[in-house]
Amino acid sequence: MGHRRNHAKGICFTGTFEANGNGSELSRAQVFVAGQYPVVGRFNLATPNPNAADAMVRVRGIGIRITPPNGQEWRSAMIDAPIFPVSTVQDFYDLQMASSSKEPDAMKNFIAAHPEFTTFLGWAKSAPWTGSYAEERYNSLNSFVFIDNSGAKHTVRWSLVPAAQPVSILPDELAKRGPDFLDQEITQRVASSPQRWSVVVTLSNPGDPTADPNKAWPVDRRTVDVGTLTVQQIEPEADGPCRDINYDPTVLPAGITTSDDPFPSARSAAYSRSYNSRTAEEKYYPRNATGGKQ
Ligand code: HEM
Structure with a gap:
């Protein structure tokens, strides 16, 4: 009770997105203007079970909310599957x-x-498994439309590409670790140094399957590195700043819109329903960070 209806197990963080300015060629969103903007995010596992053992869940995800000074947030929820x-x-x-x-x-x-x-x-x-949320690449999979200063539209997908070198670990080996090894590992890792990802935008070519997230685009598509996500601090999951955030992929700044991909609007409806259910169950939600399983 009280948990997200999917991606129920996770751990919250705070950090920054440092835009390098390159994204402004593609989108007029303020979030791409060179500068540093606060992020509240959440690493998570694609399971409805908040007590699942980490080694049992194949798909890992991340939710981020970037807030530039004009308040026009860019929210995104991505997964490590391609x-x-x-x-x-x-x-x-x-x-x-x-x-x-x-x-x-x-x-x-x-x-x-x-x-x-x-x-x-x-x-x-x-695909190889890793022992850390910090070693994963996370992909939007859904396509979105960037609108530049001239009004031109560019259909894109985006990914977070880790600075950390992925180290592959056999699933049998991961199963020997504790059920919450990912939370423990990322907590220690971020405490010793901030963890970084490049935010990479991929542009579609005419004819690419923009409405089907099951179809990868050819690998030669143009990419633009628009900046760096830095995870600075792990926050409590139970009563931390992520609890009341809905990582609805349709919460977008002026300069980014949904595309012909029907998933984001369906996701928005599902996430809203999940959000309403879980926030209505507040009295069951474990509020103390040490209160056992979350
Ligand atoms: C129609 C398809 C989908 C449905 C019905 C669905 C459903 C859900 C639901 C109900 C939640 C919990 C939301 C909350 O309570 O805050 C969730 C979370 C999430 N979903 Fe989806 N999802 C879909 C597609 C996707 C896709 C395409 C991706 C990634 C590419 C994705 C990534 C995530 C992530 C990362 C979270 C966790 C966000 C957080 O930490 O709050 N989902 N999804």
């Missing part, structure tokens, strides 16, 4: 139904009807 499991919002709903079904063949039938899901399974089976 593609989304399915192509459409309805298919994602059907996947939730299949994966929680008691019918023994539910997943088998879902996979047979959704060949695109096997691309994701291929990643899930073959």
Whole structure:
């Protein structure tokens, strides 16, 4: 009770986004004007179970809220998978139904009807695991539109590319660590030095699949490094500054809008419902940071 309905396990942080000014070529949002802006973010695991063991959850995510001086926030929630499991919002709903079904063949039938899901399974089976949130690359997967000062539009996706060198660790090895090793590791790591990511924007070419997050764009697409996210301090999850933030991907500054990708508006509706439910359950939410499982 009181937890996010998905990505329920996580840990909050504060830091900064330092824009280098390069993004201003693509978007007139103030967040891209060279300068340093505060961030409240949250590392998380893609599971509805707030007590899941870290080694059991394949997909890791991050939510960030960047607030420039004009108050026009850029919120984004990204995951470490390079593609989304399915192509459409309805298919994602059907996947939730299949994966929680008691019918023994539910997943088998879902996979047979959704060949695109096997691309994701291929990643899930073959991609190396790391021992740290700091070593992950996080991807928007959904596309958005940047509007520049001349009014021209650019359809883009973005990623956070870690400064830390990823060290791959076998899942069996991770399973031997404690159930909360990711929280412990990132807490120690950030206490000893701030952790950084480049914020990299990828531009689509005409004809690229902008409405389907299950389809990667060709690797030769132009990218622009727009600045650096620095995680400076780990904050309490239970009663820290992330608790009452909804990392709704449609909360965007003037200069960024949604695209023909239907996911962000569906996500906005789902996140709002989750937010309303969890904030209405406040009395069950563990308020003391040491109060056991969150
Ligand atoms: C229709 C598709 C989707 C649905 C229904 C959905 C649903 C949800 C829900 C209900 C939450 C909890 C929100 C809250 O209480 O604050 C959530 C969180 C999250 N989702 Fe999604 N999601 C979808 C697609 C995606 C995609 C495409 C991504 C990333 C590329 C993503 C990444 C995340 C992340 C990182 C969080 C955690 C944010 C936080 O820390 O508060 N989701 N999602």
